Amino acid sequence: MKEIKAIIQPFMLGKVCEALSQIADLPGITASDVVGWGKARKVDSDDTSEVSGKTFAKRTKVEIVVPDALTDAVVETIAESARTGNVVDGRIFVYGVSDVVRIRTGEHGESAI
Numbered sequence: 498m499k500e501i502k503a504i505i506q507p508f509m510l511g512k513v514c515e516a517l518s519q520i521a522d523l524p525g526i527t528a529s530d531v532v533g534w535g536k537a538r539k540v541d542s543d544d545t546s547e548v549s550g551k552t553f554a555k556r557t558k559v560e561i562v563v564p565d566a567l568t569d570a571v572v573e574t575i576a577e578s579a580r581t582g583n584v585v586d587g588r589i590f591v592y593g594v595s596d597v598v599r600i601r602t603g604e605h606g607e608s609a610i
Contacts, residue, residue: 498594498607499568503559504531505579505587507544510557516578517561520570524610527560535585556587562594564607 505513510528517523532546532553544555563571572589580586599609 498597498610499563499565500592500594501559501561501563501568501571501575501589502592503575503579503587503589504533504556505559505575506581506585507555507557509579509581510559513559513575513578516574517571520567520574522564523561523567523571524563525561529558529560531556531558535588554585562597562610564610 503513507530514526514528517526532548532555534551534553545552546555547553559575561571568591572591575589596605597607597609598605602609
């Protein structure tokens with residue numbers, strides 16, 4: 498199993514979700530509003546906010562845990578649907594997941610996704 502985290506521009510979330518919904522057996526996604534900064538920083542922009550005197554870019558984090566077989570399709574779908582060609586398009590990270598537990602039933606592993 499893999500956890501896929503993508504940091505994308507907030508206005509791309511709808512397009513990314515629409516594209517991901519076309520993948521059969523996708524278990525679901527979690528999306529959160531986040532702030533941060535990277536190599537390419539916009540200082541005076543609508544998509545920035547001040548936190549403790551520092552300028553952060555507003556972004557959206559998409560998190561998905563999938564069986565190994567879906568990993569490549571999900572990564573490619575996010576990359577294609579979130580791409581604008583701008584420096585600040587974001588990043589995708591892929592992590593190994595050793596176990597998942599469904600709290601309601603106590604199931605473990607892929608069946609708990």
